[in-house]
Amino acid sequence: MKTIPFLNASAWIDSENEADPNSEIYQDVTYPKELLYSERMYERLMAFKPDASEAVQIAAKAQHICRWKIARESYPMDRVGYLKWREDLKKFHAKLTSEILKKAGYEDAFIDRVSFLIEKKLLKKDEETQLLEDVVCLVFLEFYLDPFVHKHDTEKLKNIILKTWNKMSEKGHEEALKINYTPENLQLIKESLGL
Structure with a gap:
């Protein structure tokens, strides 16, 4: 309520x-x-x-x-x-x-x-700040990664993905891997993270 x-x-x-x-x-x-x-x-x-x-x-x-x-x-x-x-x-x-x-x-x-x-104070230390950052990163990966892909070269994209990933918690990582990416973007994410 x-x-x-x-x-x-x-x-x-x-x-x-x-x-x-x-x-x-x-x-x-x-x-x-x-x-x-x-x-x-x-x-x-x-x-x-x-x-x-x-x-x-x-x-x-x-x-x-x-x-x-x-x-x-x-x-x-x-x-x-x-x-x-x-x-x-x-x-x-x-x-x-x-x-x-x-x-x-x-x-x-x-x-x-x-x-x-x-x-975003005390990121990685404050549980709710980290929760908010996870959500920011998940929304970026789900809705805004694809437009980025068409604007930047592969190396810059890998750098952006890696920086995004490093801001997230383990739970955020798990959720990020459930997003329905295009096959190309999923491949790009896996390459960026060395998966």
Whole structure:
């Protein structure tokens, strides 16, 4: 049973993401890009860990909230610029989500916890941060690996897959190998991991 604050916060997160000017077509339906990402994150979380806490559920939904407002192109197009962009995005997502949660009536301790998760603090040490990272990686592998395959060379792809794999837990690895990949992508994953 979802609480009123959770239902309100979820609706407000969806409303923010519905404003995304970028769209993605999935199964012949056009979605605002970050709304679709949010739905994928939430659905994957609930399939992976149905008893996930309310804080993780909200962090999953708000993972990319209004991401389009901070363009990658506004930072230097090198590794340092990329890392700075990612760091600033995490803080931006956490701040915007905190404002929504405050409006929904959540207490400060809960809001701080959601921010902590969105900012991916204590990865590999905090169980819920790791859970969220597993879900991020699973959603990437299931829905976003294939577009990457058409943009990058094999060596770069293997590097991306290996980095993704190294962020995940053992349970995440097990789940990742159950995803229905194309034969080519499955082969690429196996080669990247030396399987």
